[in-house]
Amino acid sequence: MDLARALGWLPPERFRSSPRAKPAALTAWHTPGYVAALERAEAQQVVDDATRARHGLGTTSNPVFPEMYRRxxxxxxxxxxxxxxLAAGGVVHVPGGGTHHAFPDRANGFCYLNDPAFxxxxxxxQGARRVAYVDIDAHHCDGVEHGFRDDSDTLLxxxxxxxxxxxxxAITDRGLGNVFNLPVPRGFHDDDMALVRDRLIxxxxxxxRPDAIVLxxxxxxxxxxxxxxxxxxNNAHLGVLNGLRPLASRLMxxxxxxxxxxxxxxxxxxxWGALARQDAPDRLPSDAQAVLRGLRWERRxxxxxxxxAEDWVTTLADPWRGGTPGDGVVASLGELAGRLRAWV
Structure with a gap:
């Protein structure tokens, strides 16, 4: 948000503060017992062995921290x-969303609540009966698939x-036929993603023909x-976003x-710039560079x-990282192509 504001891309009228979902609302997908355990873990900043075993809280993958419920x-x-x-159509960016690993009764993979499911x-x-959910995270959306693999009104x-x-x-996962998983090999690059975008996504x-798309x-x-x-x-992400945008009247x-x-x-x-019809400058202005230069990252x-690297703080657009599409990617797309034709 700071970077978008420094570029003049996020004026006040285009920003809304997120409300906090109430516990009762969270039970539309999560179990009441899990929601209560998550609230209790935040308040006490510790979990007992039974809660850890039942709900996955207080583990290396789902640690206790001060805002583990509120965040x-x-x-x-x-x-x-x-x-x-989006009820009347349009596009909205929720950068604080995307925690796709959480399950109804347990935390999983640093994800405590599954906002993509919500x-x-x-x-x-809000009236969007058919929803297409597209996930290009490096990690599979196991929690979302668990919740919607047998929902014929959701494409995954x-x-x-x-x-x-x-x-x-796995590529063999089908659900009711509406699940399309594509595991890709290491080294998967921009030309691979462009091929996947055009032949599968x-x-x-x-x-x-969705009423809404969640990316x-x-x-x-x-x-x-x-x-x-x-x-x-980041050209790969931009290409998928631009390709999806005209396919539904609502995009989240x-x-x-x-x-x-x-x-x-x-x-x-x-x-966000693409959604706001803004092009990335060749070189970031000084105010935007200052935001990036102010970041600190200590690994491990x-x-x-x-x-x-200097281009991490002076540019927004990455150079294209392509090559010949890998044999594994082409073969997997071929395997899914038959399913896609039959499904259509």
Whole structure:
């Protein structure tokens, strides 16, 4: 948000503060017992063994921290507000959303509440019967698939790194036929994603004819991110967003994974710029550079601060990172093509 404001892309009239979802609202997808346990863990800042075993709280992947209930509940409130804003059509960016690993009764993978699930439910409550959910995070959207794999009014398309945690999202997963998973190999690059976009993502969404689209645009697939071995630039994310935008009257863009703060900030700001009809400058103005130069990142718990590459603080658009589409990607697309034709 600071970077978008420094570029003049986020005037006050285009910004809304997210409300915090109330516990009763959260039980539309999460169990009452889990919501109560999450509230209690935040208040007490400790969990007992029974809660840890039952709900996955207080683990290495789902640690206790001061706003462990309030922060994700605000993410859910954000998608609920976004759905209301989109009732008459349009686009909304909810960068604080995208926590796609949480399950109804337990936390999972740093995700405590599943706001993408609430995005789908909230859009439906606002009259969007058919919702297409597209996820390009490096990690598979296991929680969302769990909730909607057997919902014929929801299309699920996930592009994620193969053999990467949580090691779900096999290409053979079908649900009711509305689940299309594409695990991709390490080194997956921009030309690979362009091929996947044109042969899988856009044809599937167009054939589904959704009333609304939710795009989870996790930035952890970019080359600089430490949590994947993919080799994308933020051009890949922009290409998917631009391709999806005309396919429904309502589009909700979420954040998601991303562990290099410069890559995250540049990617999501660029996506917001696209929604706001703004082009990335060749070189960032000084105020925008100052935002990026002010970031600090110490990897692995307090080590030496990472020094950003110069283009991480002077540019918004990454260079194109392409090449010949990999044989594995082409073969997987071929495998899904038959299913897609039959499904259409």
């Amino acid at each position: 994700p509940a605000t993410g859910v409130g954000g998608v609920m507000l976004a759905a209301q804003i 995005a789908i439910l909230a859009l439906r409550a 398309v996930s592009v994620h790194e193969a053999d990467r945690w949580p090691r779900t999202g 856009l044809p599937a969404v167009a054939a589904f 989870q645009a996790g930035s952890d697939g970019v080359l600089e991110d430490p949590q994947s071995r993919m080799a994308l630039s 863009l979420l954040g998601g994974g991303g562990y290099n703060p410069w890559a995250v900030g540049r990617c999501w700001t660029r996506l 718990g307090g080590g030496r601060a990472v020094e950003p």
